[in-house]
Amino acid sequence: MSEIFRELTVDLGERSYPIIIGSGLLGSTDLSPYVAGSQVMIVTNDTVAPLYLDKIRNSFPGKQVDTVVLPDGEKFKDWQTLNQIFDALLEQRHSRKTTLVALGGGVIGDMAGFAAACYQRGVPFIQVPTTLLSQVDSSVGGKTGINHPLGKNMIGAFHQPQVVLIDTDTLQTLPPREVSAGLAEVIKYGLIRDTEFLAWLEDNMDALVGLEAGALAEAIYRSCACKAEVVALDEREGGLRAILNLGHTFGHAIETFAGYGTWLHGEAVGTGMLMAADLSVREGMISRTDYERTANLIIRAGLPRLPPETMVPDDFMRLMAVDKKNVDGQLRLVLLKAIGNAIVTAGASSGHLSGTLSSFCQ
Numbered sequence: 001m002s003e004i005f006r007e008l009t010v011d012l013g014e015r016s017y018p019i020i021i022g023s024g025l026l027g028s029t030d031l032s033p034y035v036a037g038s039q040v041m042i043v044t045n046d047t048v049a050p051l052y053l054d055k056i057r058n059s060f061p062g063k064q065v066d067t068v069v070l071p072d073g074e075k076f077k078d079w080q081t082l083n084q085i086f087d088a089l090l091e092q093r094h095s096r097k098t099t100l101v102a103l104g105g106g107v108i109g110d111m112a113g114f115a116a117a118c119y120q121r122g123v124p125f126i127q128v129p130t131t132l133l134s135q136v137d138s139s140v141g142g143k144t145g146i147n148h149p150l151g152k153n154m155i156g157a158f159h160q161p162q163v164v165l166i167d168t169d170t171l172q173t174l175p176p177r178e179v180s181a182g183l184a185e186v187i188k189y190g191l192i193r194d195t196e197f198l199a200w201l202e203d204n205m206d207a208l209v210g211l212e213a214g215a216l217a218e219a220i221y222r223s224c225a226c227k228a229e230v231v232a233l234d235e236r237e238g239g240l241r242a243i244l245n246l247g248h249t250f251g252h253a254i255e256t257f258a259g260y261g262t263w264l265h266g267e268a269v270g271t272g273m274l275m276a277a278d279l280s281v282r283e284g285m286i287s288r289t290d291y292e293r294t295a296n297l298i299i300r301a302g303l304p305r306l307p308p309e310t311m312v313p314d315d316f317m318r319l320m321a322v323d324k325k326n327v328d329g330q331l332r333l334v335l336l337k338a339i340g341n342a343i344v345t346a347g348a349s350s351g352h353l354s355g356t357l358s359s360f361c362q
């Protein structure tokens with residue numbers, strides 16, 4: 001194992017599992033101890049397969065290893081494409097003892113995980129996330145699912161993996177925009193729960209953008225630790241888990257306004273976190289200096305600071321009114337009580353919210 005190999009546990013009683021993080025892990029890690037039966041089905045897509053499929057195939061000595069390669073893209077996170085996984089499993093006669101392996105970004109992880117939750121009423125699965133976003137966010141926590149034409153992630157299940165294997169080397173082939181998008185979620189963990197990590201990010205942001213293996217492993221470790229802690233305290237989003245949505249209410253409005261796929265989710269979350277930080281200043285919770293710290297990190301991560309030029313405050317109001325966190329028509333937002341301490345509140349003043357919206361809309 002490389003010296004920058006790290007490991008942590010997601011603590012969920014009998015559903016606990018390890019997250020293994022490091023450079024050079026793909027192809028050198030024997031994953032067969034995490035496979036109970038004799039069969040493995042690797043689920044990946046046509047972008048990731050040519051890059052990493054051969055490497056991961058060697059990780060299951062002594063097992064029957066089959067693969068299914070799906071088309072790449074969020075628009076294929078649908079029922080028809082999901083069915084291709086079931087077709088492959090049935091055609092290759094995979095039993096209830098099979099293990100699915102998700103090799104790819106969050107789209108593949110969510111789909112393979114949901115297929116595992118459903119196939120023969122539930123089989124185990126392994127996450128091998130290959131985007132920064134999936135390594136720090138979607139591969140941890142057990143949310144799986146697909147989109148419906150009427151809504152994103154509307155069909156799904158909670159299903160925890162057996163193990164998450166994160167090889168930081170996979171990020172070397174990731175487009176820079178996708179790296180920045182992942183960094184938005186990394187910054188989020190510092191802002192909501194970990195001031196020390198936020199200071200570490202200020203010292204190491206250039207190394208992260210430059211894809212230095214040691215810095216990446218540390219950032220991914222601390223992000224996963226934060227998400228694992230929040231998930232362990234609130235596995236099914238009864239309360240605390242909602243703080244993971246810092247910047248997401250503003251961000252979803254931006255994503256919807258721009259049209260899905262125009263702005264990456266992480267890019268919208270980056271701008272959204274700045275808007276949430278600005279509103280937190282207006283609410284008297286954090287200082288202007290705290291806001292500037294946040295803005296500096298967002299900019300250094302290569303993320304946009306402002307929403308689309310044509311977006312006006314009314315667009316935000318209309319699009320935010322349908323957010324999942326709202327209760328009885330009341331807008332609920334995640335704000336920063338202090339740096340490193342997020343709260344969910346319905347109490348933000350509408351005057352302060354207007355102030356934030358008009359200062360961000362150009």
Ligand code: NAD
Pocket residue numbers: 045047048051072073074077104105106107108110130131132133134137138139140141142143144153170171173174175178
């Ligand atoms: P993605 O899976 O679409 O990956 C982004 C792009 O990078 C794709 O084109 C992909 O093929 C490509 N790619 C993946 N790995 C690569 C590599 N190593 N080198 C080069 N290209 C690579 O997007 P994402 O940002 O990873 O995930 C977004 C999805 O995750 C959304 O569907 C979202 O709903 C979901 N999500 C789920 C959770 C959860 O808790 N389950 C949390 C956050 C997001």
Ligand code: MG
Pocket residue numbers: 137185248265269
């Ligand atoms: Mg997110």
